[in-house]
Amino acid sequence: MAEDVRILHSLFEAALAAALPDGKFTSKLPAPPGGRTIVVGAGKASARMAQAFEAAWPHPCEGLVVTRYGHAAPTQRIEIVEASHPVPDQAGVDAAERILELASGAGPDDLVVCLISGGASALLSLPAKGVTLADKQGVTQALLKSGAPIHEMNKVRKALSRIKGGRLALAAMPARVVTYVISDVPGDDPASIGSGPSIPEPQDANDAFSILDRYGVEVSPSLKDAILKNCQRTHEATASDVRVLATPMMALEAAALKAQEMGLNPLILGDAIEGEAREVAKAFAGIARSVSDHNVPAPKPCVLLSGGETTVTVRGNGRGGRNAEFLLALYLALSHLPNVAALACDTDGIDGVEDNAGAWFENGSPPSGASASEARSFLANNDAYGYFYKLDQLVVTGPTLTNVNDFRAILIR
Template sequence: MAHDTDKSLLCSLFDVAVTSAKPDAVLAKFLPQKPASGRVVVIAAGKAAAAMAAALEDVWGPCEGLALTRYGHAVPTRTIEVIEAAHPVPDEAGRIAAGRILDLASSLQDGDTLITLMSGGASALLSRGAGNISLEEKAELTRALLASGADIGEMNTVRRHISAIKGGRLAASAYPARCLTFAISDVPGDKPEIIGSGPTVADPTTQADAKAILAKYGIDVPASIQAALNDPAFESPKPGDEKLSRTEFHMIATPQMALEAAKAAATLPCHLLGDAIEGEAREVGRAFAGLARAVREGKSAFTAPCLLLSGGETTVTLPKGASGRGGRNVEWLMGFAEGVAGIEGIAAVAGDTDGVDGAAEVAGAYADSSTAGRARAAGYKLDDAMAAYDGHGFFERLGDQIITGPTNTNVNDFRAILIR
């Protein structure tokens, strides 16, 4: 009974966080009047791209443009074309669409306006390589970065320096047209240059930074990528670049805003632990389990009963031979479940607000003090699932997955811990 009650309570908070960040709830308040003169082109990219385009058309009416989103994340629009492509590993559909987006921006003149709607997932979707870099070379590098344990900032630093569209290049191609960007943040710290790898903002990092990240994780790259990283002509636009002088950037939804919405809906005392928590997922889960135990035992500044909310983006470093299905949220939960096993009155949910944890169409899961024991009784020990990095298989066996389908937004991971 406690399992069902606690799961329902925590899942309801996840739903509140997601709903608070949906484009139709937030975009309208940030939009100016539609420009009365000149050509207006709308470009949207990311998992929320189609929903953002539809929300803009609800305010401005039919518009010229293109929205590039993940397979399964399309929604109806009036006149803005919607194209679906692969995420997190790019595919040919994304490459072709990114080329069309670059051509649209390049066709603008002085007096025209480029509207860009950015959300998480845009980095993988906008897969137009610099120089002679092929799609397969970009895809292979993406796979290596995903498995390396590199954080999203490091991944996108590399991506900005091998792209024809990221790192300010989209806005530069539209100059001297005006460029207005409205973004939903899915990254720790809400840095514009990391959201979608910053197609419309200056890049404070360098080719040397990208090469250092590849060296840090021991990632070998082909000659085409080496050439792009060594050629000064491929360096990204920097702060102060004249071609970025007519750009504006507006953050319309962030992880912190989603956490605050969940806190406002909570019926128990609620504490926010931060919206930018990073680290190896299962180790962070174990650390949060330790905090929950301390609260339960009266050894913390927080007093039970209470809720602890947090966001951010942890990482998972996959060893060679890992065969399971997982993502950073279920990985976090397995570490958490291990740490609270047998201690009654502690439960948690963790999920990605876009509805996709890792590469699976599963947002996340629920775990509590009974998780490890129930798994043992079901014939799938927690230790075995952790060894296989099989978080989705583990929580599927227990019936504790959170499956939302595409949510049409993305403000990163949401975690809620309940301590009775």
């Protein structure tokens, strides 16, 4: 692996380290309650968050968090269970039911600590009355393939849920609720992170219906009726106390600092980049060409950093994942430049449905035997995974136990 690719991996590692919850609870702890401390949570980082909370909390606590299969961490007092992501399964339903029961059993002297990170929307799956697990699975799969952005997906998920959209906080009343978040959403809106189970928020069924219509997702009349009834609430929980542990910008700033230490000029293009992955790649390729040709908007040697959450409208086999798809489209747009290397990864360690976090390329061209026409064929089939697997240019980290979404770095010499 060439030096530039090692540099890109080092920047990714710096971003991941900044996104972990370790040591971040100490300065953000609430006052201890007169009663119990009940810890609940969900997300791909929730097990590591539970582990870090236990290390920082000097008082008794109990509880349950649910994370993705393979993303558990050892804990002593807080139970960890695993469930399916991104399409929910029965294990997630069972965990959500237990978590709602724990919150419902809290008294006025108790403290309910919610640990929420990206992935909670699928993992904390408790269908509303009149909604089945099969209904939620079908809608989730359809929206995932449609290219719908995460904030729109989460609006639909809330409308279908008995626990999201502040319903967990409502169940915990009158206990005090403190929510810790690791953000994976553009803009870091707590109500969008994991669909905001502990964040009170009014809901309009028409918002969900318009999103479903926009992406051609058909639902039955009975499911529409269930959504209407679920969005009709007579009262809300009190405003939630939200404490942020990590965000995409924190990760990018750590990578930028690491780049400076390596003698590079970092330029953060944004932490909330959204859009079709291959279209975002075309725009970023234009910026990279400007740096290469004109030293604008930053002088060489430069590394362009960005985060957020792109999407992929799946028309082929869908093996690529949005970061690998971005990278393959970027390679095709920059294949004539010999002075560019790039890496794109999902910070949770899983890009799409395969075993990779993302992929990389260097020097503007793949090894001999891999033509541009072949690359275009793989891209058309949404199979960037297959392309970079063939070249041995996948990034495989395993579960990172955090999640601040996409990390992209483009190095121009």
